[in-house]
Structure formats: C-alpha cells, structure tokens
Amino acid sequence: MAKNLLITEKPSVAMEFAKVLKCGGNRKDGYIESETWIITWCVGHLVTMSYPEKYDENLKFWRLDTLPFMPKEYKYEVIPSVERQYNVVKSLLTREDVGCIYVATDSGREGEYIYRLVENQVGVKDKKRKRVWIDSQTEEEIKRGIDEAKDLSSYDSLCSSAYLRAKEDYLIGINFSRLLSIIYGRRMAKDIGEEKISISVGRVMTCVLGMVVQREREIKNFVKTPYYKIIGEFGDDQSSFKAEWKVTETSSMWETPKLYNESGFRKEEEAKQFIGSLKEKKATVTEVKKSKTKENAPLLFNLAELQNEATKRFKIKPDETLEIVQNLYEKKLVTYPRTDARVLSTAVAKIISKNLNGIVKGFKDEEVQGYMKKMVEEKYSTNLVKTKYVNDSKITDHYAIIPTGQGFENYDKLPELHKKMYKIIVKRFISIFYPPAEYSKISVIIEVESEEKEGKKCLEQFSSSGKVCEKLGYLEVAKGKPAEEKKTKEENIQENHIEGQEASKEENEKEDANLEILKKLKKGQEIEVVNYEIKTSETTPPSRYNSGSMILAMENAGKLIEEEELREQIKGAGIGTSATRAEIMKKLERIGYIAINNKTQIITPTVKGEKIYDIVYQSMPDMLNPKLTASWEKGLEMVAKEEIGADEFMGKLEKYIDSKIDKLVVRR
Numbered sequence: 001m002a003k004n005l006l007i008t009e010k011p012s013v014a015m016e017f018a019k020v021l022k023c024g025g026n027r028k029d030g031y032i033e034s035e036t037w038i039i040t041w042c043v044g045h046l047v048t049m050s051y052p053e054k055y056d057e058n059l060k061f062w063r064l065d066t067l068p069f070m071p072k073e074y075k076y077e078v079i080p081s082v083e084r085q086y087n088v089v090k091s092l093l094t095r096e097d098v099g100c101i102y103v104a105t106d107s108g109r110e111g112e113y114i115y116r117l118v119e120n121q122v123g124v125k126d127k128k129r130k131r132v133w134i135d136s137q138t139e140e141e142i143k144r145g146i147d148e149a150k151d152l153s154s155y156d157s158l159c160s161s162a163y164l165r166a167k168e169d170y171l172i173g174i175n176f177s178r179l180l181s182i183i184y185g186r187r188m189a190k191d192i193g194e195e196k197i198s199i200s201v202g203r204v205m206t207c208v209l210g211m212v213v214q215r216e217r218e219i220k221n222f223v224k225t226p227y228y229k230i231i232g233e234f235g236d237d238q239s240s241f242k243a244e245w246k247v248t249e250t251s252s253m254w255e256t257p258k259l260y261n262e263s264g265f266r267k268e269e270e271a272k273q274f275i276g277s278l279k280e281k282k283a284t285v286t287e288v289k290k291s292k293t294k295e296n297a298p299l300l301f302n303l304a305e306l307q308n309e310a311t312k313r314f315k316i317k318p319d320e321t322l323e324i325v326q327n328l329y330e331k332k333l334v335t336y337p338r339t340d341a342r343v344l345s346t347a348v349a350k351i352i353s354k355n356l357n358g359i360v361k362g363f364k365d366e367e368v369q370g371y372m373k374k375m376v377e378e379k380y381s382t383n384l385v386k387t388k389y390v391n392d393s394k395i396t397d398h399y400a401i402i403p404t405g406q407g408f409e410n411y412d413k414l415p416e417l418h419k420k421m422y423k424i425i426v427k428r429f430i431s432i433f434y435p436p437a438e439y440s441k442i443s444v445i446i447e448v449e450s451e452e453k454e455g456k457k458c459l460e461q462f463s464s465s466g467k468v469c470e471k472l473g474y475l476e477v478a479k480g481k482p483a484e485e486k487k488t489k490e491e492n493i494q495e496n497h498i499e500g501q502e503a504s505k506e507e508n509e510k511e512d513a514n515l516e517i518l519k520k521l522k523k524g525q526e527i528e529v530v531n532y533e534i535k536t537s538e539t540t541p542p543s544r545y546n547s548g549s550m551i552l553a554m555e556n557a558g559k560l561i562e563e564e565e566l567r568e569q570i571k572g573a574g575i576g577t578s579a580t581r582a583e584i585m586k587k588l589e590r591i592g593y594i595a596i597n598n599k600t601q602i603i604t605p606t607v608k609g610e611k612i613y614d615i616v617y618q619s620m621p622d623m624l625n626p627k628l629t630a631s632w633e634k635g636l637e638m639v640a641k642e643e644i645g646a647d648e649f650m651g652k653l654e655k656y657i658d659s660k661i662d663k664l665v666v667r668r
Helices: 011-020 080-093 109-122 139-147 152-192 205-220 268-278 303-314 318-330 346-350 353-362 366-377 408-413 416-431 505-509 511-520 547-555 564-570 581-590 607-619 626-640 646-667
Strands: 003-008 026-028 031-033 037-041 047-049 076-078 098-104 128-131 226-235 240-246 259-261 283-295 437-453 456-471 494-497 529-538 594-596 603-605
Touching: 003 011, 003 080, 011 037, 011 139, 011 318, 037 080, 047 109, 047 152, 076 080, 076 109, 080 098, 080 109, 109 152, 128 152, 152 607, 152 626, 152 646, 205 547, 205 581, 205 603, 205 607, 205 626, 226 268, 226 437, 240 511, 268 437, 268 529, 283 456, 303 318, 303 416, 303 547, 303 581, 318 416, 318 547, 318 581, 353 366, 353 416, 366 416, 437 511, 456 511, 547 581, 581 594, 603 607, 626 646
Parallel strands: 003 037, 003 098, 098 128
Antiparallel strands: 026 031, 031 037, 047 076, 226 240, 226 529, 240 456, 283 437, 437 456, 456 494, 594 603
16 A cells, blocks of 8 residues: 655654654664654755865866856755765655655745755655645644645646756855955955955845944944924923924024924034023913724734844843744644734634633633633633734735644743743734723823014924823733723823923923823913923934844845834835845854844844955945845845746846956956
C-alpha cells in the first residue's frame, strides 16, 4: 500500500504532525514511520546557491573582467553541515512506496523555497504533491491543513517569487560587492587602518545602512535654534489657567520676519516688546468648544508591530522577538508569526469564540481572567465581522498574531520573557472586544486687543485645551490594571495642556484645576489677565532609530511613522519582509557596519559603516533609496500574484545590474 510522506521545516514541528497523525510508533534516524505515514523534516535550509567558483575556478578571484556575473542556469548544492539529513529526505522522496508528498514547511515564501530547493536537487518525479498551509499548530488546524491541502502547483507563483528573491540578493550581493571592493577596497582599508577589506553590498541591508547613517548625520549636523513663546495666564489670583499665543491673520505680528514659527519669536527682546503691547488690554473668551471623542483599541499585532513593542518594553532585538514568538507558535500558543497583516479573516472572526473560550479555560493568569470575567458580565460583543479588525483584502498569506486558546500544557515550562511576550499578545487580542475609551475634550480661545496695524484693530489669540477620560474602555486592558483597582471617573487620567508645549511636573499638578476652570468659561466672557511670560524653546534633532523603530521604518519603506492609523494607510511594499528584517539588522551588526546598544537598543553606524555609505553614495546612490528597494519587493509580490512573469522581473534585474557596472567601470 502506498504511503504518504510529510515534510516539515523543523524536527519539533514534525513531532506535532506526528501526534495529530498518530504516527509515533516507529522512530528512525531522521524520520518517523507508521503504516500509512512517513514524517520527516528539514533543519532550515538543506540546499543553497553555489558560489561563482563552482561555475568556473577563475571566478574565485575578484576581477573587473569577470563582471557582471549572471549565469544562464543557476547551480545549487547541499549544505555540508546538514548533508546527513538531506540524504534522509532524499531517500524518502525517492522511495517507491511513497505515493503522495505533503509539503508542510512554514507557510510562507521562505518555507516554500526551502522545500522546492530540496525537491529540485533530488529530482522528484511522478509523485503527487500537496501543500499544507496552516495558521497555527493546533490539532484542528493541522488536521484542516492536511484535509484541505491543495496541489503543490497552486503555489508555483509563490515558488517563482522565492527563487527570484534569492537570485536578486545573490546577483546584487556578488556583483556589487566585488565591483566596489575592486574599485574602492584598497583606499578604504587605508582610511580605516586595515590591511585589506571587502565591501559587502546587499539589496536590503545597504538601504538600511543608509537610513542609519543619514539619521546619524542629521543629528550631528543639527544646530539648535532657540525661539521664544508667549504664555498668557488668565483668571484671578485664586484660580487661573495658562494659554499659548499663536499668530493669526488678525495679529499685529502677521507675516512679520520677527517670528521663527507661528508661536515663537526669533529674539527674546522682540518677545518682550510684544508683551508690552498687550499690557492693560482687554481679554475676551471668543470660543469654547466641548466635545466627546471615542478611541478604539489598536489593531492586532503583526510581526513588525510586535517587534517594535518588545523593543520598547523589554529592550530586546527584533531577532530575539521573532525567536520567542516562533517558539510560542511551535508550542501551539499563538498563530503564525511571520505575518504582515494586523487584521483577521472573516472566516476566523466567525469562530473567534473558540480562542476566547480557550483562554478562559486554560490561561491561569489572574489579571487576564479578570478581563475575561468582565467581558462576560458586561456582555461585550464578540462579533468582529463588521469591525476594523476584520478585512480579508489586507491579508495575503496569514492573518494577525493572536492567541490560539490552546497549548497551555506548554506554558509553565516557558522562560519568563516568553510568558511576558505571550501575555502582551493576549492582552492586545482581548482589548479589541472591549468598548472604546471615551473622552471629554474642551478647547478655549481667548482674544486680547493689541496695537493697531495699518489703521485696523488687531486681536491676538491665546488657546488652551484639556481632556478627561470619562470611560476607560479598552484602556483597562491596555494599561494593565485589574478592573477592581481602576480609579473612579473623577480620578481618571486627566490631561490639560498648552498646545505644543510639554508640561513640567509643577504644571502637571495644576492640570485638574485648570480643566475645571476651562469648563466654567463662557463665550463672550471678559476675563482678567494675570500675567504674560516668555517661555524659551529650542528646535530638537530627530531621534536615532532603535531596533524596533527601524523594523517599522523598514515596513513602511523608510518612513518612521509613529501614528498607527497613518502607518496602516500608507503601508505597501516595504523594505525586506517580516521574515527577513530582523536578520538583516543582525547581519549589519555582525559585519561591523552598525552598532546596537544592548541596554537601549539604539542603533548607530560604525566608522566602517559610514565609509561604506560614502562609497555607495558616490557610486550608486539609488541603492540607498528605500523606494527603489521597496519597488523590488513589490515586484516579487507581483510575481507571487501572477501580475507579472518571472522572465520580466529577471530581465529588469539583469538590465539594472548591467547598467550600474557599465557606468562605474567607464567612470573608472
């Protein structure tokens, strides 16, 4: 009787499939076999692309006359360190009693590539092949993946994209690293005091290096500029509030060169003169706006968002986050981690109560159980289908990272940091079922008469605003305090700020009182001026990237966007993929182009990294452009979606490499 062969990416994953398929009886060297199933595994990549010298021994030497190197047919070879397992897999793929091969490597482009390399190296023929595509390693998901496995050919376009990604990185890396090393290597080695040096260039990593160096130079070249703001204090000696002046068309300062920006003077003396013009002048409340706003819980985690969050909370590198969440996935606790989506599919949303019920029954965490209890008592809706958290059009391979509601038999043995990571995933998930946070806002404008200008009466505007959280909603989960410890409405977080100004500790103590004063003001009311004062401010340089914010910047094609909603709106093809970004930063650090502070995770370029940047900037500056790098990634995505053919993509790539080499060799 013909047997089914199932191939996973890792031994631990193979064990989970073996349990589900009840295939634990006959464990052999490198595989497990039962009457109907054989289960084996890769150990990551078993096959890799061959170096140029395998095509021609002369290509071992780096010379301009051997460039560009673009083979017509690519050579591949077995990685020596894993040759033993490759031979096991090869023997099983070619067994006569194997009728159908189930490919269960990770459900993504890289997982597809790992298997296809092996299959092509072995030369599998006349076997039925099916693809198992799963979102978690729970028993029912594994069963569903096997039952619904499609013919492997359904993933041929994804396979083409994977091969092209590897060829692109290979060709750009080999050609441009050799080219720049030959032309600039000696000079650079002399500059940094090394005997010899090779210059590493990569499609993605060179672009990331550029982002780091450019930011560092912006900071180093930044010159602080002081400017002077006018703050008015209104009310009386017993109760007063502060408001900030900003120039408007009615102001005597409208379009004057004395201003640095809309709220600051260039010179302190001119600010003092302006204050002098306001003394003894009448102040009137001209606008009082009261509003109520709602704020929904943020979208769910994708890998980039989780890596950024973990860097902020735990000060760990993105590759550590990926390793942890991959472990949680393999322990059946969370869904597939290498995802770009932050939403759920409609199909998953319809059965989401399974995940919630699993958490209630299995997760013995007092805080989380408190949130779950409140959900039940308050009868919060679990119908997500028509919410922003469900959007089939924003899902490619996998939906957002969420807890499966299973795998708790593995939880107690987890390291403490893994438990913390799991909990923040759980809390983000729970928060989307909670109602929005509700705020009461108030903003006030005061107009003060000032000097006449060109025969017209001028009015100066001062503004102040305040906000109070009336209902915590999802913030109860996000802030991380059990429900019974929450403050009363009167004690809730209150904010009262002068627009554009960071409040000091002393000012924070007055916030509550200020807010109450603002509430009592009425439009048209005359108000006493207590005082005017000058506040010195200064421009600030941009912040350095940390390892988490760099991941977000890579996801958004070089833009570090702090606002979540805007980040979602512009997100398209980024630099690298969710599966590769952490590794790129790790490589840049390993080869000494960047340094990452272990305590803060702040990224800075090394001297060597800056030298490399200068060389690339002089020779092929578009390699530093995030938009170009993102466009290549977009092209790979289009191949995967069958929007363009592999030949078209390859033709453009080879033309690009040819043109760059011709230009540099001629210039030399």
